[in-house]
Amino acid sequence: MHIAILTFNGFNELDSLIALGILCRVRKPDWRVTLACPTPTVTSMNGVTVHAQASLAESCAADAIIIGSGIETRAIANNAEMMRQLRFDPSRQLIGAQCSGTLLLAKLGLLGATPACTDLITKPWVQDAGVEVLNQPFYADGNIATAGGCLASQYLAAWILARTEGEEAARAALYYVAPVGEKEAYVTRAMQNIAPYLPQNHLDARTS
Amino acid sequence: MHIAILTFNGFNELDSLIALGILCRVRKPDWRVTLACPTPTVTSMNGVTVHAQASLAESCAADAIIIGSGIETRAIANNAEMMRQLRFDPSRQLIGAQCSGTLLLAKLGLLGATPACTDLITKPWVQDAGVEVLNQPFYADGNIATAGGCLASQYLAAWILARTEGEEAARAALYYVAPVGEKEAYVTRAMQNIAPYLPQNHLDARTS
Numbered sequence: 001m002h003i004a005i006l007t008f009n010g011f012n013e014l015d016s017l018i019a020l021g022i023l024c025r026v027r028k029p030d031w032r033v034t035l036a037c038p039t040p041t042v043t044s045m046n047g048v049t050v051h052a053q054a055s056l057a058e059s060c061a062a063d064a065i066i067i068g069s070g071i072e073t074r075a076i077a078n079n080a081e082m083m084r085q086l087r088f089d090p091s092r093q094l095i096g097a098q099c100s101g102t103l104l105l106a107k108l109g110l111l112g113a114t115p116a117c118t119d120l121i122t123k124p125w126v127q128d129a130g131v132e133v134l135n136q137p138f139y140a141d142g143n144i145a146t147a148g149g150c151l152a153s154q155y156l157a158a159w160i161l162a163r164t165e166g167e168e169a170a171r172a173a174l175y176y177v178a179p180v181g182e183k184e185a186y187v188t189r190a191m192q193n194i195a196p197y198l199p200q201n202h203l204d205a206r207t208s
Numbered sequence: 209m210h211i212a213i214l215t216f217n218g219f220n221e222l223d224s225l226i227a228l229g230i231l232c233r234v235r236k237p238d239w240r241v242t243l244a245c246p247t248p249t250v251t252s253m254n255g256v257t258v259h260a261q262a263s264l265a266e267s268c269a270a271d272a273i274i275i276g277s278g279i280e281t282r283a284i285a286n287n288a289e290m291m292r293q294l295r296f297d298p299s300r301q302l303i304g305a306q307c308s309g310t311l312l313l314a315k316l317g318l319l320g321a322t323p324a325c326t327d328l329i330t331k332p333w334v335q336d337a338g339v340e341v342l343n344q345p346f347y348a349d350g351n352i353a354t355a356g357g358c359l360a361s362q363y364l365a366a367w368i369l370a371r372t373e374g375e376e377a378a379r380a381a382l383y384y385v386a387p388v389g390e391k392e393a394y395v396t397r398a399m400q401n402i403a404p405y406l407p408q409n410h411l412d413a414r415t416s
Contacts, residue, residue, distance in 0.1 A: 012229065013225040013226075013228060013229045014225065014226055014229040014230075014385060017221040017222065017225045017226075017256070018221075018222055018225075018226065020221060020254060020256065021220065021221045021222040021254065021358065022222075024253075024254040033254065035256060041259075045232075046228060046229065046232040046241065047261065048225070048228065048243060048258055048259070048261070049258065049259040050256055050257065050258050050259075051249075051256070051257040051258075053255065053256070117388060118388075119388065120388065135388060135389050136388060136389040137387030137388050137389050137390055138387075147387070148387065148388035148389075149385065149386050149387035149388040149389075149390070149391065150229065150384075150385040150386075151359070151362070151385050151386055151387050151394065152387035152388065152390075154359070155387070176358075177222060177357065177358040177359050178357050178358075178359055179345030179346075179355070179356065179357035179359050179360035179363070180325060180326075180327065180328065180343060180344060180345050180356035180357040180360065181343050181344040181345050181356075181357075182345055182357070182360075182397075183357065186359065189390075
């Protein structure tokens with residue numbers, strides 16, 4: 001299982017790394033979560049430089065993808081060469097997008113008539129791309145999910161865990177990262193946000 | 209204003225980078241938030257390599273410090289050479305510790321008889337260091353604060369913002385990062401967590 005978190009220059013640290021930390025709570029030999037980047041290093045919107053753990057080409061072959069967010073997303077959406085490298089297929093991959101990542105999902109033509117979540121800054125650009133933007137933190141339709149607001153990245157990660165490893169794995173990971181004294185409330189709210197979008201049989205649903 | 213987030217090998221991505229992202233919501237020319245590391249690069253508990261933005265020596269001169277968390281904290285606490293480099297002074301600095309960072313705070317002798325927050329795994333080690341561990345996400349006494357559970361790092365960051373820039377700056381930063389559709393609830397809960405520990409006059413209180 002390879003889950004690639006697309007992370008570009010100008011990336012939002014919360015959006016890429018909250019999801020990574022939560023997804024890495026699964027400790028299995030074949031479980032791999034990576035920052036997938038267009039270059040060997042990328043630097044965040046606040047000057048944090050991280051090393052790529054996978055290439056964009058590897059992300060195209062991943063089992064699940066999260067398209068991260070950042071301050072250069074509009075430039076990426078207009079960069080034909082970059083966009084050509086993002087070849088995702090919801091018939092064989094879980095595809096999530098966080099905040100401005102939703103704009104890339106729309107521009108890749110993967111949203112169709114599906115409504116989506118994004119952050120308040122990106123919202124008008126996603127609407128300009130012809131997508132209905134919801135006033136909620138998380139939405140999924142089949143194998144495509146979107147989240148809005150940095151801390152909603154916990155819901156995107158939980159959805160991927162629920163779809164791949166089951167709801168208990170999602171609950172356990174959320175419980176670990178939640179604030180002490182607020183763990184039950186955090187897990188309950190997160191599961192309420194993703195539960196409406198989980199098919200009853202997770203493993204079968206991945207390839208439906 | 210320099211806020212240094214101590215980040216060691218084996219660091220927890222959420223603990224260092226949620227705080228960094230929230231603190232960087234303040235856009236002022238003299239506002240600097242850095243990952244302060246013992247080496248030019250450090251690699252997280254899940255294999256993410258980041259570049260240091262400040263040295264440990266620079267962190268000792270910072271206006272505020274967050275001691276991040278990670279899987280190597282006990283080794284660091286037993287590394288006399290490393291510990292000698294951590295010379296912090298709550299009479300002139302705001303000092304926060306996240307999860308296992310609380311163990312370093314205790315070992316540095318900065319907690320005294322003050323109770324503290326930490327994560328559930330670190331809890332027995334902090335208790336062994338003679339510190340009462342609270343079942344809550346955030347606690348502060350004067351210029352020293354502690355938080356437990358990765359996502360409680362938002363409270364630590366909000367406390368530093370409230371203490372340096374005021375409560376409105378804290379609210380604005382929290383609002384930005386909170387999930388869409390849950391922003392009011394997130395801000396309210398965070399401010400409820402930190403409000404009991406805020407002196408009425410923030411700026412005067414910093415040097416009290």
